[in-house]
Amino acid sequence: MITNSDNSSYSNNVCEVLNDLRKKVPLVQCITNYVTINDCANILLSYGASPAMCEAYDEVFDFTKISSALYINVGTLTKEQEEAAVLAAISAKVNNTPVVLDPVACAAIPRKNSIIKRILELGRVDVIKGNIGEIKFLAGDACEVRGVDSLDSGEGALESCIALAQKYNCVVAATGKDDFITDGNRSAIIQNGTEMLTKITGAGCMVGALCAATAGVYEDKLISTVCAILSMNLAGEEAYEMCRLPGSFRVKLIDCIYTLSEEKIKKEGRIIWQ
Incomplete structure (x- = not known):
C-alpha cells in the first residue's frame, strides 16, 4: 500500500x-539513443501515449511546438542529434513544452556534460x-559508475537529488534499488521494482x-514523475512473476504496462513521502 500518512x-x-494520460493521449517527442529507440516507442504506446521519434535538426523546433512533452536522452548522440536536442529544448522553452532530460553516461563520458550544460x-x-550514479555526479558528489550503469549503493542519493533540484528549479529523479524523486521541497521514495529490470537493455530509457x-x-x-517510475516498477514486478528469463520478461513488461490500472497503483505502490 502507498505510505501516505500526511500526504x-x-x-x-x-x-x-x-x-x-489515457484520456489525453499525449504526443511525446523523443530524441533518444539508437539502442533503445524501439523500446521507448513501444512502451509509450502501451502506456497510452503517442510516440514520435523526431530528431532531424530541420524538424525538431516546429515539432516540439506541437508536442505534449519532449524527452531528451543523451546516450548515443550524433552531432546532428546534439544540435537537434539543444534546438528542441529551446523550442520547448519558447512554446511551454515540458522537457525530461536523461543524462545517460554523463559520469563516464565528459562530452555529455557540455551537451547537458547547453x-x-x-x-x-x-x-x-x-x-x-548519474544524478550524484551531476550534483557534484562522489559516485560509482561503469559506463551507463550505476554501481552506487544509494547512500546520500536523496540529498544529491534535492541539491540538483534546487540548483535547476526542476524535479530530479534518481533510479536504483530505491527510487528518489524530489522537487527540492517535497520528496518521495519508491520501494517497488525488480532486479530483472537491470537484466534488459533500455529499462532506464x-x-x-x-x-x-x-x-x-x-x-x-513531482506527482507525474512518481507515477511514471512507479508504473514501470509495478509492471516489472508483475512481469517477473510471469516469467523469470530476460527475453520473455521484456515482452511481458510491455504487456503489463498496457494492463496497468489505477487500482493496482493504489493497492501495490510503496511510496514514502517526505
Missing part, C-alpha cells in the same frame, strides 16, 4: 495521472531523470520516456 492528496493524485542554459528542463508522457498531461511534475 494522502499526493498519493491520490499519483493514482489519477494514469487515467488522465540544454540547461539555453532551453527548458522540467525533470532530470537518471540513475543514482523506457522510464524516461514514461516520465515525459506523464509530464505532458499533469501540471505537478
Whole structure:
C-alpha cells in the first residue's frame, strides 16, 4: 500500500495521472539513443501515449511546438542529434513544452556534460531523470559508475537529488534499488521494482520516456514523475512473476504496462513521502 500518512492528496493524485494520460493521449517527442529507440516507442504506446521519434535538426523546433512533452536522452548522440536536442529544448522553452532530460553516461563520458550544460542554459528542463550514479555526479558528489550503469549503493542519493533540484528549479529523479524523486521541497521514495529490470537493455530509457508522457498531461511534475517510475516498477514486478528469463520478461513488461490500472497503483505502490 502507498505510505501516505500526511500526504494522502499526493498519493491520490499519483493514482489519477494514469487515467488522465489515457484520456489525453499525449504526443511525446523523443530524441533518444539508437539502442533503445524501439523500446521507448513501444512502451509509450502501451502506456497510452503517442510516440514520435523526431530528431532531424530541420524538424525538431516546429515539432516540439506541437508536442505534449519532449524527452531528451543523451546516450548515443550524433552531432546532428546534439544540435537537434539543444534546438528542441529551446523550442520547448519558447512554446511551454515540458522537457525530461536523461543524462545517460554523463559520469563516464565528459562530452555529455557540455551537451547537458547547453540544454540547461539555453532551453527548458522540467525533470532530470537518471540513475543514482548519474544524478550524484551531476550534483557534484562522489559516485560509482561503469559506463551507463550505476554501481552506487544509494547512500546520500536523496540529498544529491534535492541539491540538483534546487540548483535547476526542476524535479530530479534518481533510479536504483530505491527510487528518489524530489522537487527540492517535497520528496518521495519508491520501494517497488525488480532486479530483472537491470537484466534488459533500455529499462532506464523506457522510464524516461514514461516520465515525459506523464509530464505532458499533469501540471505537478513531482506527482507525474512518481507515477511514471512507479508504473514501470509495478509492471516489472508483475512481469517477473510471469516469467523469470530476460527475453520473455521484456515482452511481458510491455504487456503489463498496457494492463496497468489505477487500482493496482493504489493497492501495490510503496511510496514514502517526505
